[in-house]
Amino acid sequence: MVEHDSLALDTIFRALGDATRRAMLGELAAGERSVGDLAAPFAMSLAAASKHIKVLEGAGLIRRDVRGRTHVCSLDPAPLMSADQWLGIYRRFWTGRLDTLEQLLRAEGAAPPPKPPLPGKEGE
Amino acid sequence: MVEHDSLALDTIFRALGDATRRAMLGELAAGERSVGDLAAPFAMSLAAASKHIKVLEGAGLIRRDVRGRTHVCSLDPAPLMSADQWLGIYRRFWTGRLDTLEQLLRAEGAAPPPKPPLPGKEGE
Numbered sequence: 233m234v235e236h237d238s239l240a241l242d243t244i245f246r247a248l249g250d251a252t253r254r255a256m257l258g259e260l261a262a263g264e265r266s267v268g269d270l271a272a273p274f275a276m277s278l279a280a281a282s283k284h285i286k287v288l289e290g291a292g293l294i295r296r297d298v299r300g301r302t303h304v305c306s307l308d309p310a311p312l313m314s315a316d317q318w319l320g321i322y323r324r325f326w327t328g329r330l331d332t333l334e335q336l337l338r339a340e341g342a343a344p345p346p347k348p349p350l351p352g353k354e355g356e
Numbered sequence: 357m358v359e360h361d362s363l364a365l366d367t368i369f370r371a372l373g374d375a376t377r378r379a380m381l382g383e384l385a386a387g388e389r390s391v392g393d394l395a396a397p398f399a400m401s402l403a404a405a406s407k408h409i410k411v412l413e414g415a416g417l418i419r420r421d422v423r424g425r426t427h428v429c430s431l432d433p434a435p436l437m438s439a440d441q442w443l444g445i446y447r448r449f450w451t452g453r454l455d456t457l458e459q460l461l462r463a464e465g466a467a468p469p470p471k472p473p474l475p476g477k478e479g480e
Contacts, residue, residue: 238375238378239375241372241373241375241378242373242374242375243373244373245369245370245372245373246369246370246373248365248369248373248442249365249366249367249368249369249370249372249373250366251362251363251365251366254362254365254442257446258445261445261446261449307449309446309449309450310450312443312446312449312450313449313450315439315443316440316443316446316447316450318372318378319436319439319440319443321382321385322381322385322433322436322440323440325385325431325433325436325437326433326434326436326437326440
């Protein structure tokens with residue numbers, strides 16, 4: 233992985249490491265919001281909320297569009313996709329576990345154990 | 357989402373927000389490692405590496421097993437699965453985009469002929 237991607241992932245994962253920021257992304261998943269609307273549900277000052285918004289912006293997770301006197305935020309899912317791709321490397325651990333569990337259950341229910349599935353069934 | 361899960365996700369995402377810690381998880385994905393082995397590839401003191409290992413341990417991402425005088429670390433993928441589940445809420449944004457692209461390509465392949473292209477959209 234190149235250095236640039238690595239720095240980007242640092243910023244993305246750190247931005248996600250806060251419940252308020254994750255809740256803001258949840259709001260934006262439903263549609264664009266003004267900075268005021270985005271800050272409203274949280275028991276914090278507008279300045280504190282703006283700080284969170286800036287962290288999300290810094291990670292590329294939200295875009296800010298200035299319309300007259302209103303700053304409108306929208307979700308940019310691209311960094312979430314990068315995080316998802318990184319996690320994808322590890323996905324085999326839990327999907328693999330489910331496969332093992334299934335094999336154990338099948339082995340317990342019937343002897344001899346069934347033959348392995350035909351090739352070409354992978355990647356479901 | 358309950359408060360407990362939210363705090364756990366904070367800790368998990370923050371632990372992932374560092375290239376050294378992600379590289380350590382990558383090492384552990386290949387199999388268990390002693391603390392010394394895990395620290396070796398990085399240009400940092402054993403104390404600094406141990407700090408990273410403790411952060412990963414705190415997030416539940418690694419387990420430490422004391423065998424005589426050796427501390428052996430192994431990957432616990434469960435917190436990665438939690439992070440993956442959280443990201444799953446947003447997956448529709450990029451899979452949706454691919455679906456739209458596919459629909460556009462399929463629509464282009466079928467008659468009636470498309471309207472004249474918009475200005476600046478010609479060529480690739």
